[in-house]
Amino acid sequence: MSDHVVPVRVYLAVFAALMVLTGLTVAVWRMDLGVFATPVALGIAMLKAVLVILYFMHVKYNDKLTKLVAASGFFFLVILFGITILDYWARGRLNPETRLPGAVHLEDK
């Protein structure tokens, strides 16, 4: 339970961090990092989400059960993404013509 009272300055600090990170997202986009662009953008977004979850949503001050529940959604999300992507990624390695056009960026020689 989160009757825990978090000092206001923590909120302000998190707010500042979120703003900086938002700016960073745009800056990185404008710089065009090529292949790194997406991972970096996602990394920043995840960092922001974690900040919100830990501080605004008080997970940091909560019991283990809440932490577990908060994590579980993301865990199953990873399962959904992971195996589905595996399918698309591996399509056509056995008989190439069955691949969804362009699903594979691999240089499978």
Next chain:
Amino acid sequence: MPEAALQHGHGEEQADGHAQTHPRFAHHFESLENQKESASLGMWVFLAQEVMFFGGLFMAYILYRNLYHGAFEYGSHLLNWKLGFFNTIVLIGSSVTMAMAVHSAALGQRTRIVGWLLATILLGSVFLGVKVVEYTEKFHHNLVPGETFGLPYEGMDPHHAMPDNMRRPTQVYYSLYFAMTGLHALHMIIGIPILAGIAWFAHKGEYSARFHTPVELVGLYWHFVDIVWIFLFPLLYLIH
């Protein structure tokens, strides 16, 4: 964690009297603490559900972005990233005001709760307003999936006409754009009246340092909606 609650409660226990006699106490719970914990756990479980709900769309997004990278980039350039950026700031701001509302509730500062909640509603409405502007523009620019998608529209700079062979994959991008931002906006549209209701109850003095669970719960919900946007912004507006 009843102990924690007692430690952090700020002096209102006396006023409220014994937990079991709190007006908001539902008698099938063992104690008010137990009730609050249950409510909070329930909200978290609900949010786990929400994660999966959006998850389906994100899955589609991941797939098609990899398949039609060019079209996604092309489509995202037709959005106005500045509006998205502005909205990101607004929504994060509303998360902060929401957090402050919960904070004031935990301190039992009644009028402040109302103030922060109203600020949250205001920021949320600004966000939705900007969304309306964006959507209208997309409608006028024939960027809504369907027969007319990508066709020239009145007052268009002919140089910006969508190449014919871009229409199909870009339509996938815009389908996802509308579905994802639409569902997100729907969550806010549901959230705002709830915020308003809670502000009303707060105004009537329903919440105290000892009991303000509804404020907390709606806060969790609101932050979740914020998090979704934190991902949507770079994924939809900023594509290279």
Next chain:
Amino acid sequence: MQWTGPLPYMPEQASSVAPEVDALYLFLVGISIFFGVLIAALVVGFAVRYRRRSEDEKTPHIHGSALLEVAWSAIPLAIVMAVFFWSAKIYFDINRAPQNPMEVYVVGKRWMWKLQHLTGQREINQLHVPVGVPVKLTLTSEDVIHSFFVPAFRIKKDAIPGRYTSLSFTATKAGRYHLFCAEYCGTQHSGMIGEIVVLEPHEFQEWLAGGAAATSPAAAGEKLFKDLACITCHKGDTGARGPALAGVFGSDVRLADGSVVKADESYLRESIVNPTARVVAGYQPIMPTFQGVVSEEQLMQLVAYIQTLKREGQGAPPAAAPAGAGQPKGGQ
């Protein structure tokens, strides 16, 4: 009613993989009988042996047994792991592309199967194949998902709109076998049936010869290539607006975004209906989409035609296209 399968209630075995599939099936039937009988015997046996004789019977205090738990986890686990490898092997046998197969293009359309041999013969709801020759089907659909199912061959594959799938088999026994559509596709789903006619090789040759002189898909594709004016851009010389297509099939194509794809049937198809999805390096995304302009069958003919284009010193290979062609940043 007569079953000509290896055992009663089994369909005929008429392909090279059928015996493999049946062997696994019978093995699993054996396992199932064993465990089914075991559980049934124990449950009924105990229920009879220990039936309640009086209301105040006492039962012994048994918590469990680690040994038993391990045993009845490990034994089924061992069995299913064996089955896993076995069945995966069969699956790969079914799906492995054969060497030098006889190729047939198959288009599912509500509610019929349209087939075309590489030699040009067209068939509807019927497929003639010779015994002993590996056959490779390339499947797609004009509308919804269908599924090409031949019970006697123990094979099945969905025909999916928007992409190609493939299915290979080698028939081992002459005869006529059912062809079913196994994926629900609407009103006449159950009417989307036909037959596979497996002929002895010489009969098959006769059949081939007997048919009206047919244009091969590649020849039809060549005509389309001219009619649709593909040739205006794909002239085959270096200055053309589009890359030369000779020798493209099977080669590695470098794309504008730097990646490399293998030009297989699916890639060629995609290049025609959705040209902007993959843009060849060095070219502009100006090729119009032919989605809706050509039918799936015509697409297959175009693809068949492009496959026949061999690189004979004419034009530069597409991957080595002129580097000078400007690359606009947006809109790729």
Next chain:
Amino acid sequence: MTTTSTGAERRNYLNASEGLLSWLLTTDHKRIAILYLISVTFMFFLGGFFAAGVRLELLTPRGDLLEADTYNKFFTLHGVFMVFFVLIPAIPAILGNFLIPLMIGARDLAFPRINLLSWYIYVLGAAFTIVAMISGGVDTGWTFYTPYSTIYSNSAVLTAGVGIFITGFSSILTGLNFIVTIHKMRAPGLTWFRLPLFVWAHYATSLIQILGTPVVAVTVLMVAAERAFHLGFFDPRVGGDPVLFQHLFWFYSHPAVYIMILPAMGVISELVTAFSRKRIFGYPVVAISSLSIAVVGFLVWGHHMYVAGQSAYAGMVFSFLSFLVAIPSAIKTFNWTATLYKGSISWQAPMLYVIGFLGLFTVGGLTGIFLASMGLDVHVHDTYFVVAHFHYIMVGGAIMAYMGGLHFWWPKMTGRMYPEWWARVSAVLVFIGFNATFFPQFLLGYLGMPRRYHAYVGEFQVLNVFSTAGASVLGVGYLLPMVYFLWSLKYGEVVGDNPFGAKGLEWQTSSPPPVENFPEQPRVTEEAYAYSESEVGHA
């Protein structure tokens, strides 16, 4: 605790207040369970009606009784009603709702109003689907595969989709309620490893309801949006991939089959112990296996897509995990069997259902192994083999367990006993009718008869006739309980609080229970199923 006799006279949840409104506005989990019982039974007979139509049509190879389109609507509505409106809510929302608070010594679920809300949501979803049924029906199959459902079907897909979307939230909210209740409202002394296995099973079920259902909800939403607003997610004409729909659909719908079977397994654990008066064999193993089924069950969805153009390598992963997920079910089956050893086994009707379950579930589960085998599934996919497989598990397993549980807890819910003789007759009829209906379908499937066939080639007829004949016996077997349960409400023998001498906490309050469940907060001092002699004998 309370003395027997005059059960019906005492104040209880049934006579605590009167009038239709007192039912429609109730927040008592027991009354809500009864509301579900009524609505689910209604939907079951609706689904059964369509099954009867399907079976009658299949009596002859030619499509003579129903139009092709009508037939397609029949099996679709049959599947939709039976899956989304019968089996998914049946055990959790009826038995779970009624029993979980009783079993853990709580006064109600954590969120009684949400509980009522989820019933209304269910009714609303059902209403939409029934409207879809009336306004032209749906003909997509319960799987709603694209692009058929999004572009080609001319039936009321949208309405039905909305109905399913809505009902999904009923399921989610029930799961949410259970999770919180089980975490936060257990009686003092009731530690996790003292919980009845029924509660464990429902906990595991709830996890799936919460984490799986939203995915199917958003997926039908995408189908609806594609149909209604021409958004393109799965439409191959704009470059969408129809197979993505299958991934998203099965990501939920495979785990959903465990939503259907796990609660049934929970029921079996309760019944096996009560009717053999014996402690469950290997309690922790049975408890944890439920959780592992729930979690690993999320990893196997692709076994429905071996021939759907999925990559062979993904297929291998799914196949491997499908075999793994079978193991916990096997373990459970063996533990139930072992529990019977040296028990004091009564042959009352619920136990007959348990015996039926053990046999039929084993057959159904083992044929799941056939299907999980990639090379073999290529042949039997989308044939009657699959139809037989899932009816063995869902009808022979889950519905059997549900019926057994309903008989067992009937005196708890109503204070009156069902007529034992008739109940045994019906159990035997169901068992015989069931096997006659569905065993031939395994053979049909291996012979190659595809499912969803309105007409079929002549050589399949004999087996189909068997199947239809069996189905009529089965139908009678299901109609009987309907009659005698209703009869027993008025004429059933009034029995004591604990007619079966069972151990669970739910039996320690009066039958039917008072509104507040227990006159005073119960305390738990012993493990579940303390039947055996070294424990204190049963009261």
